[in-house]
Amino acid sequence: MRYGNTLKVLDIGIDTHQEPIVYMRADCNICRSEGFTANSRVLLIYNTNRVIATINVVDEKVLAPGSAGLSKIAMERLGVATGDSISVSYAPVVNSLGAVRKKIFGHKLSDKEIGAVIKDISAHRYTDIEIASFLSVCAGSRLDVDEIIALTQAMVACGKRLTWPGTAMVLDKHCIGGLPGNRTTPLVVSMVSAAGLTIPKTSSRAITSPAGTADTMESLTNVNLDLARIQEVVAETHACLVWGGAVNLSPADDLLIRIERALDLDGEGQLIASVLSKKIAAGSTHAVIDIPKGPTAKVRTHKDAERLASLFTQVGAACGVHIRCLITDGIQPVGEGIGPVEEARDVLAVLQRADTAPKDLRERALIIAAQLFSMADDISYPRGLIKATDILDSGKAWTQFQRIMKAQGGLKPLPEAYYQHTETARTTGVLQGIDNRRLARLAKLAG
Template identity: 65%
Template sequence: MKKAHLLKAMDMGINTHHEPVIYMREDCEICRSEGFSANSRLQLEYADSSIIATLNIVDNPVLPKGYAGLSKIALQRLAIQAGDTIDIKQAPVVSSLAAVRKKIFGNRLSLDDFTGIITDISNHRYSDIEIASFLSVCAGSRLNLEEIIGLTLAMVNSGKRLSWPEHKQVFDKHCVGGLPGNRTTPIVVSIVSAGGLTIPKTSSRAITSPAGTADTLETITHVNLSLADMQRVVSQTGACLAWGGAVSLSPTDDLLIRIERALELDGEGQLIASVLSKKIAAGSTHVVIDVPVGETAKVRSHTDAQRLIDLFTQVGEACGLTVRCVLTDGSQPVGQGIGPVLEAQDLLAVLQNKPDAPTDLRDRALLLCAHLFDLAEQCGQQKGLEKATTILDSGAAWEQFQRIAEAQGGLKTPGKARYRHTERASRNGMLNAIDNRQLARLAKLAGAPSSAEAGLFLHTKVGEMVTTDSPVFTLHSQSKGELDYALAYYHQASIFSIKDTQ
């Protein structure tokens, strides 16, 4: 029987995000006897809990003899208190990493390969570097159709699944992203559920954008719902607006998203598997997917869009899900606000039928509703559009949104940014183009989505005339430093193109 290597736990007070870290002295006898070195992967055991952590070596004065330091997440996952004794071992071999290496050398992965990888990631056996390797080797167009299907099914099977036996059809919608301000989901959910469709909507937080739907909704209602809460809210209202990460539907996806966000990576196969695995796990039978196409959107050409649409449709069909993709204009941002609070103000304005509500956000939401009603009732898009418009104009959608929010814990009042700065046009002319990617980066540098109040408000749309007195956008930030940093970026970037009309 292998000798136990016991040390007392010490809280290092260090937040290492989601990757557990253990800190040991450079003269630690366990390190010497076992050959542990910095960056070794170790298995830590306490009572019935076990985790894998990355080793960091520290100078001797940092830790008393007989102690091992643990990061916050390591303490949390072990459910341990400072002073409790842990057993330290060499981490077991993670066999699924062989499949990752197989993919690195250009070989195809099977469903069993993906199941092993996703299971090990879900059980926190991969380091952040190993997760990044998996995501990178699957990025671009490196996964074929069968592999995307395998990845999708593996992700579905890694978590819980909802079923709605009392509902024959369950609907959902999604946008592939890349378009700042495109916050149609709460509007669509309110309209179609007011029209009789069942739509248990789970949404993600931002990956590479200044705001995800969950980030935006969190500023005006409660989105951290349990599965039981989701089922209760849907039973009461026919819909919900929940953060997917709180309900363990395809939970590995949230572990992957964390690394994707750091890499600013959103690969084709991973995107499809991420979207569809959550729809399937949520019990959806029909989904409409918004695919914005534009030179600076995520999908840049109609050729790329058609490939994505074909893959979405085929993967959905293989997994028992009816998918309809809708090509939309991705040439410029949607709405006026970019950032959680500012986007929430836009969607509330649309739902409340305010005169200054952004018409492009309203029209896009109604288009997606038309497709959902057509899927449900085979009524044709025009009839679907008429039904959606009537529901929105009558105030029924706003009443339904309030009903959903109340069932989820009530409405909240969004905060306001401490600092604001308005930039005016650099010259007279027509606003000819807006770079979506650079604009999103500008909003993120101002602090979004970490600071929910941060971001920017657009005063001008493409095709409108401007003068040097015209406000183009207003930056919102919670700190002067972030505001200045964002402005410095803006002045060296080329985000807004103004065309001389003389």
């Protein structure tokens, strides 16, 4: 097919999120001659830019003859403006979809097959439906340890990497989520970096919870830093608290997370690969993984928590990262607030040693910081806990947090909620339990 099949671009002003859509008339000569119909995949070409898009067919009255409408993301990726001419061609065959079909029927995937799938997803060759299919067949315990290692390495290979010349040990931490309000990361990063240790923290946005660390930090400061700026901030403060998606450390994972969020799905193998690929890409050498366990947490039983911890350790070792897993109490939410701004208030209260600071959030952060000190300084956990407590109680952590915020663009004041309502109990009694999932859903529905 010749690249002579050209159409004039019209910015149609439709936001299709991250899926490029091209709108074409039903009587379009290209559609007729090439057999394109609704949902056909086509290759759009403008100068050296190429984008694979899905066709949506529109009535003749929507578009002039010889024109094509583009969604916002298609316009952005092609770098075109209304009136520019684009070529329309057949989309290349995505051979890696054969591996997805193979997995649907329960077969193990090779390193090469997994690498091909992730490479094609990173290149935006998969539709959202195809990504959802891949996530579904990998959910639960459908990936064995070899496949998870391959998935992790494939994600790393498709993204950029941070390096820290002259730094032998780079620390990190992660909580697998599922526990509202468990915002320990800003506290841990402040304590650890206040001791002069390097801990460049790149975080994701929420998948199944009302807020991720990146969401919470964005209410306090700028988290969209490029690689060069991240390295400058870390050189100045030994730490950062940024959104990993802004620097393409694991672009495939960012695309997968977008679909996981819509499905409310966070499969075991994908979870491990997502976490560790970003640790590796951030240059981390040692990391503590927090695994909350509870009847309504992401991990329900101690057996499941131990299995997950074992997989994290095995995959980390295979990829050159020392992992220490903590199985923690996930029976109820942590802190007082749920959602980015309210969780940020809790973080500030703990750092500022306020009387109203949530004790459970403080204690969890101290435990994780103590484990990191134990790994970094080769000291016992009790000594690590003493060190972490001294840094927090002396105000050094708060001072360090302010340094990090200043380096990232400054500390922003937190807004007050416009709508506020106090719900009081209608009877006396003792709470028997709290459903983390329902509480998280309620918080999301409340905005």
